[in-house]
Each structure stands twice: as structure tokens, then as C-alpha cells.
Amino acid sequence: MVKRLSIFSPSVGSGLGKNVFGKDVANHALFRSLLLYGGLDQLDFLNPNIAPADKIKASLIGDTPCQTRVASFGYPSTDSPRQSGTLMRGTADIINLSWDRRRKHATSAYSIIGLIHTVAPPSIRDYIGQALVAPVMPWDALICTSPSIQTAMGTMFEEWHDYLGARFNGTAKSAPLLPLVPLGVEAHDFAPTPSTPHDRASLRQELKIGADDILVLWVGRLSFYEKAFPQPMMLAIQAAAKSSGKRVHFAMAGWFPDEKGDEKNYRHAAKVYAPDVIFHIIDGNDKPRLRRAWAAADVFISLVDNIQETFGITPIEAMASGLPVVVSDWDGYRYTVRDGQDGFLIPTLMGSPSDLTDELVTQHIFMVKSYQQYVGIVAQHTAVHIGIAAARLADLFNSPSLRKQMGEAGRKRILDTFDWRVVAPQYIELATHLAEVRAAGVTQAPAAPILLSGPNPSRSDPFAAFANFPTALLTPDTLITLDPGFDESAFEAFGTVALTSFAGNWRANKETTLALIAALRNQGPMTFASLCGSVPTGPVPTNVAITRDRVQLTVLWLAKMGVLTWA
Numbered sequence: 107m108v109k110r111l112s113i114f115s116p117s118v119g120s121g122l123g124k125n126v127f128g129k130d131v132a133n134h135a136l137f138r139s140l141l142l143y144g145g146l147d148q149l150d151f152l153n154p155n156i157a158p159a160d161k162i163k164a165s166l167i168g169d170t171p172c173q174t175r176v177a178s179f180g181y182p183s184t185d186s187p188r189q190s191g192t193l194m195r196g197t198a199d200i201i202n203l204s205w206d207r208r209r210k211h212a213t214s215a216y217s218i219i220g221l222i223h224t225v226a227p228p229s230i231r232d233y234i235g236q237a238l239v240a241p242v243m244p245w246d247a248l249i250c251t252s253p254s255i256q257t258a259m260g261t262m263f264e265e266w267h268d269y270l271g272a273r274f275n276g277t278a279k280s281a282p283l284l285p286l287v288p289l290g291v292e293a294h295d296f297a298p299t300p301s302t303p304h305d306r307a308s309l310r311q312e313l314k315i316g317a318d319d320i321l322v323l324w325v326g327r328l329s330f331y332e333k334a335f336p337q338p339m340m341l342a343i344q345a346a347a348k349s350s351g352k353r354v355h356f357a358m359a360g361w362f363p364d365e366k367g368d369e370k371n372y373r374h375a376a377k378v379y380a381p382d383v384i385f386h387i388i389d390g391n392d393k394p395r396l397r398r399a400w401a402a403a404d405v406f407i408s409l410v411d412n413i414q415e416t417f418g419i420t421p422i423e424a425m426a427s428g429l430p431v432v433v434s435d436w437d438g439y440r441y442t443v444r445d446g447q448d449g450f451l452i453p454t455l456m457g458s459p460s461d462l463t464d465e466l467v468t469q470h471i472f473m474v475k476s477y478q479q480y481v482g483i484v485a486q487h488t489a490v491h492i493g494i495a496a497a498r499l500a501d502l503f504n505s506p507s508l509r510k511q512m513g514e515a516g517r518k519r520i521l522d523t524f525d526w527r528v529v530a531p532q533y534i535e536l537a538t539h540l541a542e543v544r545a546a547g548v549t550q551a552p553a554a555p556i557l558l559s560g561p562n563p564s565r566s567d568p569f570a571a572f573a574n575f576p577t578a579l580l581t582p583d584t585l586i587t588l589d590p591g592f593d594e595s596a597f598e599a600f601g602t603v604a605l606t607s608f609a610g611n612w613r614a615n616k617e618t619t620l621a622l623i624a625a626l627r628n629q630g631p632m633t634f635a636s637l638c639g640s641v642p643t644g645p646v647p648t649n650v651a652i653t654r655d656r657v658q659l660t661v662l663w664l665a666k667m668g669v670l671t672w673a
Contacts, residue, residue, distance in 0.1 A: 108538045109146055109148070110146060110190040111146055112190045114194070114195045115133070115151055115153055118153050127327070132196075132419060135291070136221075137166055139529065139530035141176065142167060143527045144533065145531065147175065148177060149174050150179055152179050152180070153181065156179065159176045159178040187212075194533075194537075199233050200218045200237065204241045214547075218246045222255055223251075224415075225416065225571075226412075226481055234248065234262070235263075237281065243280070248284055249286075251289050252442075253286060255437070256286050257574050263284075283543075287532050288417065289422075290526040293517070296426035309399060309401070320354045320405065322354065322405045323429070324336075324339065324360070325390065325423065326408065328369075329478075330485070331363075332414045333414070334408065334434075336375055338489075341492045342409070342432075342492050343499060345499075350500045358386070359399050361391055372387070378599055378602070378603050400427040405499065405509065406427075408420060408431070408434070409495060416438055417437075418437075418439050421439055421449075427513075430448070430502055430509050431450075432452065434451070434490050435576070435577040436576065447512065447515050448515050452490055452494055452495040453491040454577045455490075455578055455579070458579055458581065459567035459570040462656065463569050466568070466612075467566070483612055484572075486609045488662065489663075490666065491665075491672075578672075580661065580662060583634070584672050586626065586670055586671075587672070589670065597667075612659050614659075618641050622637060622641055625640035634661065637661065
């Protein structure tokens with residue numbers, strides 16, 4: 107078993123500040139866990155500034171006792187990875203590391219491991235794809251933290267192999283391994299303590315939450331562009347509150363990228379979509395207050411709709427806290443949460459590739475649309491089943507025993523599967539396996555059939571590249587139904603919500619949208635193909651075209667807002 111490991115981390119030693127992104131939290135926790143639970147004799151950190159080893163160690167574990175030595179080296183020196191046999195980086199960008207290794211005649215001297223945190227940005231897909239043309243070897247690896255990411259990257263690599271084979275008339279294939287190794291959580295940090303009852307009571311008293319009231323909690327960056335649009339959660343909680351008869355509070359804990367504008371938009375959305383639910387915003391940078399929020403909550407919710415997500419730390423934090431979780435059936439969430447055991451997975455719906463969404467990719471490539479706009483537009487037109495979410499929330503609201511049962515099951519799952527004490531050794535096992543592969547001098551895999559055409563694997567349509575993320579895809583045969591409780595006056599009010607009107611120019615205009623609703627009201631449930639046929643989609647001037655593509659995005663958006671449902 108490997109007993110020494112090298113990590114390239116330019117910012118190591120600086121700790122975590124405010125408004126931290128998930129990947130930084132994950133890397134900090136990973137490096138900490140390798141130090142505490144990896145069973146290593148020595149952990150080397152390579153950083154251009156050569157931060158002192160004692161400072162690095164203190165930033166990761168404070169004064170926690172640890173037997174593993176910490177050493178600090180400059181980079182681009184390769185002395186440390188040559189001696190340890192493995193160089194790890196907390197991102198998927200291993201291309202420059204592989205070229206530097208080759209330049210120093212060290213290709214067979216050590217393995218390189220990268221960690222995939224997201225595959226949504228085309229720029230990241232670019233440098234992951236470049237692993238096939240860079241000197242990345244079969245004894246290198248890009249860690250996938252969920253099966254969905256593993257599948258998506260395997261598909262992208264195959265598409266790149268097909269392209270390169272056709273372009274250069276070759277058959278050789280070489281790629282890094284794509285092992286599945288999850289992230290983890292320090293379960294004991296979230297476990298009940300003697301102060302938990304006091305923490306719960308004090309925050310509930312501050313927020314005026316009664317003993318029989320229900321507190322639903324979201325934790326994460328409050329970015330509708332890159333995390334989740336809040337409206338489906340608000341709609342589902344509102345419906346569950348009404349059906350259960352419970353007095354319900356919804357707290358969103360995190361931080362806003364645009365502090366003033368975003369908070370105003372979220373509060374307005376809550377007022378429109380969940381008028382009977384008491385809405386709270388909690389500063390996620392206030393760690394003691396966030397800990398009290400975990401203790402005070404009854405149910406955790408995260409109806410993520412964004413291709414930016416790959417694993418999802420907060421659901422496993424919620425499970426470690428003993429909370430039942432209601433999350434979207436999406437990418438990493440479906441890997442960590444067992445439907446009906448730890449909580450509920452809520453079905454999601456994504457569209458099919460189209461000329462319009464292909465145009466969206468082009469606009470992002472040439473920076474007509476920013477990355478935030480790109481992923482935000484895709485998310486705005488990805489639906490989470492509000493009706494099912496509301497029903498499952500109501501089940502939990504009405505049953506303290508179910509909440510307790512699922513909370514206990516979730517806590518046990520974390521201890522068994524996603525506690526860093528369990529996860530960290532898997533990274534060491536991977537490094538050991540790669541060392542064995544390198545020593546054996548693995549030969550390249552046989553060539554696959556060559557395709558003569560295909561899209562750029564790094565720049566493919568998001569509805570194609572991430573087709574394995576949602577529960578289902580909107581197809582011509584998908585049955586669409588108007589929600590029985592549809593209220594036209596309430597729908598009109600939706601138009602005043604900034605978070606809802608976002609990306610409206612990608613959808614059909616108001617007249618066509620109302621025509622879709624009217625067709626379903628008058629004719630009853632119909633397939634998506636029939637619904638498209640019920641409204642005009644013929645050629646008109648390009649800048650106002652109501653194409654079938656726009657109808658698709660409109661139907662997805664209406665489903666997202668709870669106006670339509672699907673089967």
C-alpha cells in the first residue's frame with residue numbers, strides 16, 4: 107500500500123475564507139482526510155510559494171493529533187512525486203502536469219491523479235478531452251465522484267477517440283482511468299452532541315418556529331445560475347404545507363453572489379410562490395449559526411436542476427445530521443441518496459438536443475453568453491416534478507416517525523459509506539493500483555470502430571451531454587397534463603418575479619404559452635408531439651420565431667413552475 111503521496115495545490119495553507127465554493131471546501135476536506143485517515147507516513151504539498159509545512163498542517167487539521175508527516179516543496183520540482191510515485195491535484199486539469207512530467211523525462215516515474223468537480227463548462231471539458239492527446243498515460247486517473255459523471259466522461263472519451271481515429275487514420279487508444287471514488291463528510295462533525303437540543307431550541311425560538319411547526323432547510327450557494335432555481339422548492343413546500351395543514355418555515359442558508367440583488371429576488375419569489383410559508387435566509391458564512399440550523403431543521407430539501415452539479419456535499423451533510431432529505435433525482439444525488447430509505451428522489455425532466463440549444467452552446471463558446479448565463483438557461487428549462495415533491499414533503503410533515511426513521515437510515519449510510527474515514531483510504535487504494543499498473547507497463551487498449559463525423563466532444567449540446575443526469579427526457583411520446591389546480595391569475599403574477607422571467611427570450615411568447623395551456627385545458631392530456639401540433643410553429647422572422655424548439659423549452663419551463671406535469 108502506498109505510504110507517501112504528493113499533492114499539487116497552489117493555494118494550500120491559506121485555509122477557507124468567506125463565500126467559499128464547493129470545490130474548495132471539498133478539496134480542503136479531502137486533503138485533511140488524507141492526512142488524518144489515509145494511513146500515510148508522509149504527505150507532500152507542492153506549491154509555488156513553498157508555504158511552511160507547519161502552516162499547511164495547521165490550516166488543515168489545527169491542533170488535532172496526527173502521525174503523518176507534512177512536507178512542503180516548490181513546483182515545478184518533480185523530486186517529491188518521483189519519490190512518492192503519485193502526484194494528485196484537486197482539479198481535472200492534469201494536462202500541464204503531464205507535459206511537465208514528460209519534459210523532465212519522468213513519464214514512467216509517477217502517476218498523476220486529477221479530481222473532476224464539474225464537467226459543465228466547455229473549457230473544462232476541453233482540457234479533460236485533451237488528456238487523449240497530451241502525454242497522459244494508462245497509469246494516470248481522473249476521479250469521478252458519481253456514476254453519472256463517470257458515464258458522461260466515458261462517453262466523451264469514446265467520442266474523442268472516434269474523432270481522432272477518423273482524423274488521423276489511427277487505431278491506438280490511450281486514456282486515463284476514470285475510477286469512481288466519492289467525496290465524503292466528517293460524520294462526527296454533524297452527529298448529535300449534548301448541545302444539540304439547546305441549538306435546536308434557540309434557533310427555533312429566534313425564528314419564531316413553534317414546537318409543532320416544520321422547518322425545511324436548504325444549504326448551499328444561493329445562485330440560481332449555478333445551483334438551483336428556488337421556485338420549484340417554494341411551490342412544493344407551499345403545496346405540502348396546505349395539504350398537511352402544518353405551519354411551515356423554509357430557511358435557505360448560504361451566500362449570494364450578488365448580495366443585494368439576489369436576496370431581493372429570492373424574497374420576492376418566496377412571497378409569490380409560497381405565500382403561506384414563512385421564509386428565512388441564514389448567513390452560510392456564520393458557521394455556529396449554520397450548525398444551529400442543521401439542529402433546528404426537520405427536513406432537508408435540494409431540488410437541484412443544474413448541470414454544474416456533479417456530487418453534492420449538502421445532502422450527505424444533511425444525512426449526517428440525521429435529517430430526511432428530499433432531493434432531485436439528478437446526477438450525484440441519486441448516487442448518495444436511496445429513494446424511500448434516506449429520503450426521496452424527485453423525478454426530473456430535461457429536453458432533447460435541438461438547433462436552439464446548439465445555438466446556446468455557440469453563443470457561450472464565443473462569449474455572447476457567459477458561463478453563468480449558459481448553465482442558468484439550461485437550468486431554467488430543466489423541470490423537477492413539483493407534485494411528487496409536494497406529496498413526499500407532506501408525507502414527512504405528517505409523520506415524525508418517518509422523519510426519524512429516514513434520518514437514522516441516512517446517518518448510518520454516511521457512517522458506512524461516505525464518512526471520510528471510509529472514503530480517504532479509497533484514494534490511497536487508487537494510488538496503489540496505479541503504481542501497480544505503471545510497474546507492469548500496461549499496453550494500450552485495442553482500437554474501437556471509427557465514426558466519420560460527430561460533434562466536438564467538449565462542446566456538445568447540453569441536453570445531449572448531460573442526458574443521463576435527469577430521470578427522464580422530454581420526447582414526442584411524453585404525456586403532458588395541465589395541473590388540476592392551475593390558477594390563471596396566479597400564473598399572471600409569476601411574470602412579475604425576476605427569477606421566473608429570466609431567459610424568457612428563449613421561450614415562446616405569451617400568446618403561444620397561453621395557447622399551449624388552453625390546448626391542454628380544452629383537450630386534456632396529450633403527448634408532447636400532439637401539443638406541439640396544437641400551436642403554430644411555422645416560419646416567421648427569425649428574431650421572433652416560435653419554433654418547435656422554443657415550444658420544448660416553454661413546456662419544460664411550465665413544468666418547472668408547476669403549471670404542467672408529465673408522465
